[in-house]
Amino acid sequence: MPATDGKILLTANAQTCAISLPSFGYTTTISLPFDIQEMDNGAIAIYDHGATATPNTKYDIRTCSCDFLLSATEMATFTTWYKAAASGRGVDATLEMTTNSGFHPFGPDKGDAGPFTVAIEMDQHASVGEAPWLHFPLTLRMTNTGSWPAYTAPDEVPEGGLTIGTVTANRFPPGWYKVDGRYGAFVALTQSAVSYYMDKGTGADWFRTKAGMVSNESKAARVIAYLTGTSRATALALVCGANSYPFGVDKEDDGTYSVRMIQDTIEITHKRYNEFEYDLTLEYISGPT
Numbered sequence: 001m002p003a004t005d006g007k008i009l010l011t012a013n014a015q016t017c018a019i020s021l022p023s024f025g026y027t028t029t030i031s032l033p034f035d036i037q038e039m040d041n042g043a044i045a046i047y048d049h050g051a052t053a054t055p056n057t058k059y060d061i062r063t064c065s066c067d068f069l070l071s072a073t074e075m076a077t078f079t080t081w082y083k084a085a086a087s088g089r090g091v092d093a094t095l096e097m098t099t100n101s102g103f104h105p106f107g108p109d110k111g112d113a114g115p116f117t118v119a120i121e122m123d124q125h126a127s128v129g130e131a132p133w134l135h136f137p138l139t140l141r142m143t144n145t146g147s148w149p150a151y152t153a154p155d156e157v158p159e160g161g162l163t164i165g166t167v168t169a170n171r172f173p174p175g176w177y178k179v180d181g182r183y184g185a186f187v188a189l190t191q192s193a194v195s196y197y198m199d200k201g202t203g204a205d206w207f208r209t210k211a212g213m214v215s216n217e218s219k220a221a222r223v224i225a226y227l228t229g230t231s232r233a234t235a236l237a238l239v240c241g242a243n244s245y246p247f248g249v250d251k252e253d254d255g256t257y258s259v260r261m262i263q264d265t266i267e268i269t270h271k272r273y274n275e276f277e278y279d280l281t282l283e284y285i286s287g288p289t
Contacts, residue, residue, distance in 0.1 A: 003096045003114075008103065010120070011094040015087030019074045021103050022140075026066035027269050028107045030224075033059035034233055034264040042182060042206030044262045044283050046233035057228055061143065064105035068138040075126060075136040082122065092117050092145050106144050107268055108221035108276055109228075110151060117146025153221035163239035164280075165226045170219050172244070173211040179248040181207040207247040207284040208262065213277065220276035224268065227261055227280075235260050235285055247284045255288020 001016045003009040010017045033049035050056045070078065082088040096114040097103055104112045119142070126136035158169030184204025188196045215223065226236075238257045240246050245253045259282040268278045 003098050003101075005098050005101075007097070008101075009094075009096045010081065010088065011096070012081075012088045012091050013086055015081060015084070017078055017081035017088065019068060019070055019078050021097070021101065022066035022068045024270060024272050026064060026103075026105075027267055028105065029063045029065070030107065030228060030266040030268070031061040031063070032228070032232070032264045032266070036262060036264055041184065041200065041204040044260070046260075046262065048233040050232070055229075056232065060228060062106040062110070063141060063143045065139065065141050066105065068140065069132065070126070070136050070138055072128070072134050072136065075138065078138070082120070088120065092119055094118075095142065102273065104217075104270060105142055107224050108217050108270075109153060109225040110144075110148055113151075114149055116142075116144055116149065118142045119145050153225075154218045156218045156222065157216050159216055159219060161241045163237065164223050165231055165236040167219065167222045167226055168239075170223065171214055171216075172241070174214050175212045177244070177246045178210040178212075179207070179246075180209065181205070181248060181250070205250075207251065209246050209282050209284070211246070211280045211282070213280055214271075215276050215278075216274050217276065220268070220278070224266065224278070227266065231261065233260065238282065238287075246282075251284065252288045257287030258285040259283060259287075260285060 001009065004018065006021055007018045008021060035047040037045045039045055050059045053059060095105065095116040095118045097112060099113045101112045104110065105116065121141040123139040123141060126138040128134060128136055156169070160169060160171035162170040162172050164170055182205065184200035184202065186198050235258050238246065238259045240254050240257070242254045246257065261280060262283045263281045266278055268276055271277050
């Protein structure tokens with residue numbers, strides 16, 4: 001039984017179940033095998049357990065949390081399949097969609113057709129609501145447990161002047177950069193308001209930033225693939241336009257910065273057609289050059 005337009009097809013033990021695609025706003029969480037520690041001087045140390053693995057994404061875990069709105073008939077179809085020992089109960093399933101379905105359960109870089117091997121968890125039994133009449137909101141958590149299908153992302157469509165690693169023409173973060181930092185000088189105050197200072201020097205100053213990215217499918221796919229498959233916990237280039245100030249006024253307002261991603265999860269929200277949102281937290285290493 002092939003997948004049909006507007007549906008996902010689930011197969012386990014040769015038993016199939018087809019239900020409508022989930023609603024936009026679903027999230028993909030990429031859990032990276034990073035051990036992250038902040039050192040005394042404020043610098044971040046990261047050990048990537050995938051660095052010596054083949055491939056280096058071997059220990060990454062990708063999970064999709066998605067909401068469906070199903071008719072009573074579809075809901076019955078799903079629960080019958082999911083609870084039956086001969087089909088979806090207690091076993092992995094195969095998830096498939098038609099080509100260009102628009103549903104990217106495990107990120108824009110992994111495609112929207114499959115087949116994916118998945119473990120499916122149902123958060124709770126869906127309850128019928130007043131509106132839409134006789135429809136059930138169902139939340140499923142699907143984790144990829146198999147190898148990735150072959151997929152080629154669509155041709156890149158430029159939408160800005162920001163470069164992340166090797167991916168050019170990304171959109172500037174709509175919410176601008178959220179700068180975080182600290183100087184390595186500290187004060188202690190006694191009860192009588194006498195001040196004592198400890199200055200570790202400029203080598204203990206640190207700067208970080210968070211960028212809330214909004215990207216089309218082509219750019220999101222390539223940035224996520226680059227962050228998880230190439231740079232991971234190592235340095236990458238961030239090239240910003242004039243007046244960007246990604247690390248505040250202590251650093252240059254534009255140019256090429258050497259930075260590093262300092263997060264062990266990437267959460268991607270497929271907000272609407274051709275629009276993906278994700279946050280990047282970056283550590284300043286050097287720049288501009």
